[in-house]
Amino acid sequence: MRRSCVPAPRSPTRSAKFWTWYRARARRCPSSSSTCSSDSQMLMWISGLGCRRRASPPQSSFRAKLSSTPTQRFTGTWLSSVPHPPVSRYTEKLRQQLGRDSKFVLCYAQKEELLLEETYTDTILELVGFRNESLGPLGSLACLLDHCTGVLSEQGETIFICGDAGVGKSMLLQRLQNLWATGLLDAEFKFFFHFRCRVFSCFKEGDTLCLRDLLFKHYCYPEQDPDEVFAFLLRFPQTALFTFDGLDELHSDFDLSSAPDTCSPWEPAHPLLLLANLLSGKLLKGAGKLLTARTGIEIPRQLLRKKVLLRGFAPSHLRAYTRKVFPDRAVRERLLAQLEANPNLCSLCAVPLFCWIIFRCFQHFGSVWDGSAQLPDCTVTLTDVFLLVTEVHLNRTQPTSLVQRNTRSQTETFRAGRSALRSLGQVAHWGMEKNLFVFGPEEVQAAEMQEEELQLGFLRAVPEQGLDGDRQSYEFFHLTLQAFFTAFFLVVDDKVSTQQLLSFFQECAPPGGAGAESCYPPFLPFQCLKGSGLAGEDPFKNKDHFQFTNLFLCGLLSKAKQKLLRHLVPAAALRRKRKVLWSHLLASLQAHLKNLPRVQSGGFSQVQAMPTFLWMLRCIYETQSEKVGRLAAKGICANYLKLTYCNACSADCSALSFVLHHLRRRLALDLDNNNLNDYGVRELQPCFSRLTVIRLSVNQITDSGVKVLYEELTKYRILTFLGLYNNQITDVGARYIARILDECKGLTHLKLGENKITSEGGKCLALAVKNSKSIFEIGMWGNRIGDEGAKAFAEALRNHPSLTNLSLAFNGISTEGGKSLAQALQCNTSLRIFWLTKNELNDEVAESLAEMLRVNQTLKHLWLIQNQITAKGIAQLADALQRNTGIMEICLNGNLIKPEEAKVFEDEKRIICF
Template identity: 30%
Template sequence: MCALQSVRAQREYFVSTLAGGTAEKYESLLDYLLSWDILNWEEYEHVTVLGQPLAKLVRELLDIIACKGEKGCGLFLKALHKIDEEPHDEGLQKQTPKEFSESKYLQSERPRVIRIIHQHIDDILHFLLEKDYVSKFEVDMIKLPVFSPAQKARRLLDLLRVKGNDSARCLLAFIQQLEQGIPQVPYACLRYQKKLKTTISAQSQFLSTYDGTENICLENIYTNSILEISKSTKMSDNIQDSQNPLDLTDIFNADGLINKNADTVLILGDAGSGKSTLLQKIHHLWAEGNAFHKFAFIFPFSCRRLGCVVKPVSLMSLLFEYCCWPDQLQEEIFQFILANPNQVLLTFDGFDEFKFAFTDDKKHCSPTDLNSIDSIVFNLLQGNLMKDSIKVLTSRPDAVTAIMRTYIQKEIHLKGFSEEGIELFMKKHHTNPDTSRTIIDCVKANSSLHGLCHIPVFCWIVSKCHEELIRSSCSHLQTITDTYVLALQHFLRHASPTENITENVLEKKKPSINHLGKLALNGLCHGLYVFSHDQVVEAQLNKEDLSLGFLVPSKNFSTHGTLSSQHYEFLHITFQCLFAALYIAMSDDVEVCSLKYLFRWSRIPKQNSSSGILSFMCAQPFLQKANKKIFKRIKVQNLQITANFVSGLFSERLYNLLVKSWQSQKLSRKQDTIKKCLSKAIHKHFKSIPPAVQGEIKSMHAMPEFIWLIKCINEMQNVQLSRKAVKNLNVDHLKLTYCRIGPAECTALANVLKHLKNPTGLQLDDNSIGDIGLEQLIPCLHICKALYLRNNSITDKGICKLLDQALHWENFQKIALFNNQLTDECMDSFAQLLRHKQNFLALRLGNNFITGVGAQRLAEGLRENQSIQYLGLWGNKVGDVGSQAIAEALQHNRSLIWLSLEENQLNDDDVTLLAEALKKNSSLKVLKLSNNLIGKNGVSALTNTLQHNATVKSIWLKGTNLTPEEMQIYTVSDHRLLLQ
């Protein structure tokens, strides 16, 4: 029966079916007929007259359809079938097809559009009303309670048809936001969202320089830093793709989750690594509507400011009073926030500067009840408040306790700038290409300074003081303290521009430095980083002291109002530590005997309480009565920075400057004491090394505090002290894994470890060394017999520099570089190493990006080397070409005993070539070929080879394409085939 006959024959059935229930089925049918152009608008209006009986409208529709002929009736039957199906919508196209106008496209997608928008009709109407595409009267008519949500959606589409393409385009944009998961804020909250975005945009639009002297547009100056998922949370062989680094949006994806039930993302970075700027970038992107659309609201908080909150607060007052206050409907907005926590992001910047120790003892679940600020913050982080909202927390690593980590969903490390990032930063800060090029060349010419500049705050100092650097060619800058003292002198001269450039500004500004130093030290002792106007006055700081630019108005407090309401902070926490160190060095009030507390090896940090805030400025009695204990009260991370600066100030060059500037009676004794303390602390650590287990080499697994002591020793730039530090270090293997070692730490390690007497293995896995750090290590690697650099973001550029030098290192015999960013480009250098070093024993290059081309180059060196015993190339893409080259090299090599080619896309033909090579090789004992594309033919070839080779002890073949029966047969045939 044809379609036309079917429509006529089943007329009464169609009437009873379509008119027997609600109008929804009938109207859904009309949606399809209208979208397929079976009905024109005049016909559609004729069969949708309000108030007419539904049966009458269905009969009139059937009359119209019967006049459409066979095609029209066929599509009518198809539409009937469609409305009974479960819809499987894929969403609308991102762009309107060229052959359609926006209005026509809405009509062609009418059924799908109605299914998408009917649940959001109120929000859409308010949105269109705000945009002036519909009137208040039209909205009221559509929202009449007699209409269902789907009917309201149809009436809206009918209305927009006559409004033109602009209104249709606006609706399509709204639908796109729905499909992208962008939260739709109720009309009552839209005004608040707009105000919040405006506020955050204004706050984040400009990047204030550390000295507060200029505001630079964030978009023009922001430079991406390296982000890494915490290495401790990654499986050893399942790392993020090093060639696709993380960006800001990856902070919120599902990669690297530690605890799926938690909702706090932790961003860790050392002081000056750019944590605050990163959050500012996130805030600005959201406020401008350029990213992070899934968040309806973002609430940014500074832990410095929250630490100053004394009165009890509730969750509601925290969000509104300390971020952005709604002009109206506060309760309604707050209820939406509570009901939709997954649409809310809260950021807490600088948790290491929050003066309260994290605890999960006190539970607080009420969003409206008052409590202390620390209780509200801690319960937010735990999820007792606003569960399922995302919290982003920035901190220095040492401030995060084991208890707190149990509430962390994801941990990300901010590593500072790459080498390219350093150059980009300089170019953005200096638009004159000649100036930026000169600064970059100057930095690269000084390897120590280059190592420091991966930290953004050092880049800023170098950029700020570029004239002094260029004048001196950077030659005198070797340490962190050197760099900060340069900044100190720059600011002091800037405050007195008429002074002679050769004049000793430290001597002239001694009173100001003393005042600032006393304030800085007492602030550290009491966990204070923001100072009220009264506290500044009590510390005897005057206008001249403030004019130097080191103590600036706090960005976290309003600058409006009276002078007495003003708050101040140091440019950066590192500058507060610098001035504390200057006070320790210059003031005779600080006893010599108290310095030993700066370098305590084992010490449990005591959390600062708020009890001393109001009266902390009793500085003189404080220093006199509790001199020996003052350093015990400083947070560990701040004390370590301060100790680094104190050590650096007593380096020979800066010590002479201090003597000329301040003539302190105790300077000489302090210098001697610091040397003794550092020497004693490092030797105490060495003595704690347990004796070697019988049959094993003696090794030492150093802790992060060891790296800190090494940095202090390096800051002193004293060769005798460096020699003395490692004089009694008698180990065969020094393990420094997971010690947060970056380029700056590499510089310090190299300057100390180069004085080792005996060849030592150096294990630096899972750090952040990179190419810059690798270059810093070169001065000490001549004494290194084995070097382990797994998971360190090393590229071809860095490793090639090292290998060029390694050709001349007699002791150098082993290197492990798996899980880095090596490609074929560096394989010539490895081949050169194998050709020239006939005492080289082990090369491990697993999980890199080496293809057959690189394997060919490496095989050329392997062919000519007769000492290497271990070669690891697992997890690369060696393939056919590479395996063939390695097979040929095996026929000539007589030293290799262990070879790994697992996960390299090898097939049966590749394995057959390797099997043939083994017939001519008499040294290889272990061959690892698991997780390739090996089938029966490849395993058969290996089985045949084993009948003629007694040297091979095992061939690893897990993850083959064999059936269980075949695996059993081959396992029985030769026990050396490890198939399971």
């Protein structure tokens, strides 16, 4: 990955200015106006910063009693546990307030409240060191406050929790509040004070207040005996827990360097000074203090007790969150299957914020539970997801109140955020043009991006080593976000020309040349990939970021998005860009298919398409234009479309169906060795009425997907070939396949190897094979049908009119099953090839097979590789060949025979032992 490395001074955020001011204060020696000569002197002075106090007011009667009673000989821990009615009453009030405030969480869109208990899910917590090196996972929230786990400095006072936007920092603190309010957090804490750092930005330069006022007047006031409650807090600070959320949201330009040094709990000071002294331990030393901030924000090391990094959802967390959002098991499993098959959505779901947005998209568009055979009227596209991502982030900056929530429409939100979106788009486009994904402060400044726009959550800080030391750089939170904002810039910027609009399609085209010009229209977006490499072309170069930009460009210029975008860009410019894009896309698709090589095989005109073809279909699908889909279908002339090893996922099946359901002729579709899963099978439903050949081997398909195949394929009954090798099909799915075989009278090939079918499923399939008059080939390699299943297939073989090729290899078949098969073959004249490799067949079975060979003259190939046959059994087979002229080979490699024993059979060329 290339990075911008032009040296430039760091552009500090306002929270960074706060720490600059804090360090500057620390360097001022109390005995002199000169600064300390070394860091060690500075740190020594920080430890005593602000300890000069004015005369304290008289102690309360409660505190005086504590200091004069015999209980002084006991520890402070014991004293803190002694019942104190004023403290108990205040603790109960705090619990009620925090319980009420933490019960509900305002959703990211700020339009509704959700129950915390039904929403909160643990995320990955990782302990890190001063240099962000990993120190191992943090097991639970309880370990967060543990005095032994992950402590970096015993003198440090602050537990610092950092993480990217949307990983759940605020939710974690709210969960802690809720646990404390319900009595499930450490009982040592009698007080819990929660502040948002942005509140400290509300105070003016001349504002002052004391610690007592900050806690009581600006948080929760004790209704009785406030002096005694405050005295208890000062005497036992370890009974208090403070949480400060969002240091990165601290915006203050006030210069407090002239403020007098103070850390007295009674003396008024600026609130920022109170915050700094609370975090450093100059106030309420020993109290628990948790501070959160986004990645890239750092605090002085001398403040750190622990540092914890939030990394979002692990797969187990994602499943737990899915259970909460989608209680219905069937819906949940379908959703997870789609996420696992779509790496783009799945990687986004590692971030709780994005996960919530994606789940909300599914809920809104109803695509999770839509089981209809037709394309849904409202289909969620990747562009829809990212538009909602953008809307949510823009709305999070809006102020909220108790009585009014955000009611802005999506159009109003985008119109209000147009300047921020344009700046983000300019940075994203600049990086995409130069193949850069990390931006220095100079690029950010060139786009005239404001600090509040940096805080929206689309960019995250990346510490980068430059020529002048550390410098602050930025990257988009996800590569697809950069692609989205690049496309957004191309759409809304009036100065973008036609050539610029299509420039990233050109990035995916082959290098120019005489041949290229004759085969491709201008700015052709996709490589033909005929198999011969182009000189100078890097075959391993990843161009997905360009492809995603093109994808989002098609989505943003779709008809459905015009209502939103017409408030951001003139309608005439939108129409011009749409017309150019559609014409270009259709011409490119036709040229791509026209130049792919074709193979005539089995009555089919077969074309081997490439991954670039799928990207084309994704772009067409993103337009959601039936007209574009119909025109694209007309360009598909081949009747056998092969898309093996294309890394296709379930989302690609949606794109395939969007185009293929417009075909008016029958088609063979080969999708072997991809990542479709059951959801992908469902997405293919609209085009099943056209498919005579369906190959879905190695695609993580389960019984649920097989059920969909049964329901759809038996409607049309045109199927001739069904390939489901190496999936996750059990006996349940085998029963559905048997019914397909019963009802689809033209089915000739069935591939079911490497599944999880046992004797029960084998019996069902064998009965269907027995009744079929058309089946030509059955592949059952690598299941576990055993002897019972083998006996059922023996019955199917007896007098079967059409079955020619049968594989029962690696199925746990032993003596009884083998003998049954051999006996049945004496009555069979159709079978030509029989594979029994890797079973448990012995000499007794070999004897039965020898008897069969004396009768059956039509079997051509018999494979008995890797069984338990010895020289004795092979001798019987060799003897039978003296009366059999039809068999061409008997393969016996890997059986229990020594090389010297095999020499006896050298004259019989049809016996292959080694």
